[in-house]
Amino acid sequence: MKIKVCGMREPENIRALEVEIKPDWMGLIFYEKSPRFVSKDRVSELKNVALPKVGVFVNESLEFILSKIDEFNLAAVQLHGSESPTFVRELKLKSNKKLWKVVSVGDSIDWESLRDYVGLVECFLFDTATKNHGGSGKKFNWEILKSYPFEVPFILSGGLDEDSVEELIRLEKEMPQLKGIDLNSKFEDAPGLKNIEKLKSFKNRLLEKELPATEKTTRDDQS
Numbered sequence: 001m002k003i004k005v006c007g008m009r010e011p012e013n014i015r016a017l018e019v020e021i022k023p024d025w026m027g028l029i030f031y032e033k034s035p036r037f038v039s040k041d042r043v044s045e046l047k048n049v050a051l052p053k054v055g056v057f058v059n060e061s062l063e064f065i066l067s068k069i070d071e072f073n074l075a076a077v078q079l080h081g082s083e084s085p086t087f088v089r090e091l092k093l094k095s096n097k098k099l100w101k102v103v104s105v106g107d108s109i110d111w112e113s114l115r116d117y118v119g120l121v122e123c124f125l126f127d128t129a130t131k132n133h134g135g136s137g138k139k140f141n142w143e144i145l146k147s148y149p150f151e152v153p154f155i156l157s158g159g160l161d162e163d164s165v166e167e168l169i170r171l172e173k174e175m176p177q178l179k180g181i182d183l184n185s186k187f188e189d190a191p192g193l194k195n196i197e198k199l200k201s202f203k204n205r206l207l208e209k210e211l212p213a214t215e216k217t218t219r220d221d222q223s
């Protein structure tokens, strides 16, 4: 299971993340109202970080997103607002980047409303619906995902914490589309500052409990 650590900002903290955690992605939030907002004056500190960077945007213009891709050397774009399939198509054409569409989950998900994103996005990211868009620290009911009808991989987000490991492992066994998880506020000492020890213990527990490699290979061969 891949790991994204979101809401990174501080150079020392990022260095520790790179060395000690080595997540698959690091999220940079370009939403001004977020307490984890990354401002333009961070470019020189963050542009050359080697970890693949996912830019998080909420209903921004194409031009704004393209400029951040360029300035911060982003590997992927996470669209965390109500961006339409038409917008996503245009961004894909103009940026040629991997695009992730966030689905804000309340009591249920209308799967049909996601169909037009299939073929455009690398993955969906399911997060808890909140008026601040993200970083709520709250989980949604993961049972809702069991009727996920697409083959497009997804990332699970929203309030994941150190106690989520067992449930994640159960879900991973049932749902091969679960490609990764997103960690944020439950692993922070302050907004934008991650607790590396907490992340380390989470990652170690996850690795310990994940399917043995041989079992995984067999399962992947069959899908």
Ligand SMILES: O=C(O)c1ccccc1NCC(=O)[C@H](O)[C@H](O)COP(=O)(O)O
Residues within 6 Å of the ligand: 006, 007, 027, 029, 031, 034, 035, 036, 056, 058, 080, 127, 132, 133, 134, 135, 136, 137, 138, 157, 158, 159, 160, 182, 183, 184, 185, 186
């Ligand atoms: O984290 C934020 O402050 C935020 C604000 C507005 C839009 C997105 C935001 N975060 C993006 C993420 O991908 C978070 O990791 C995700 O919302 C889960 O956060 P949490 O519930 O704190 O685990």
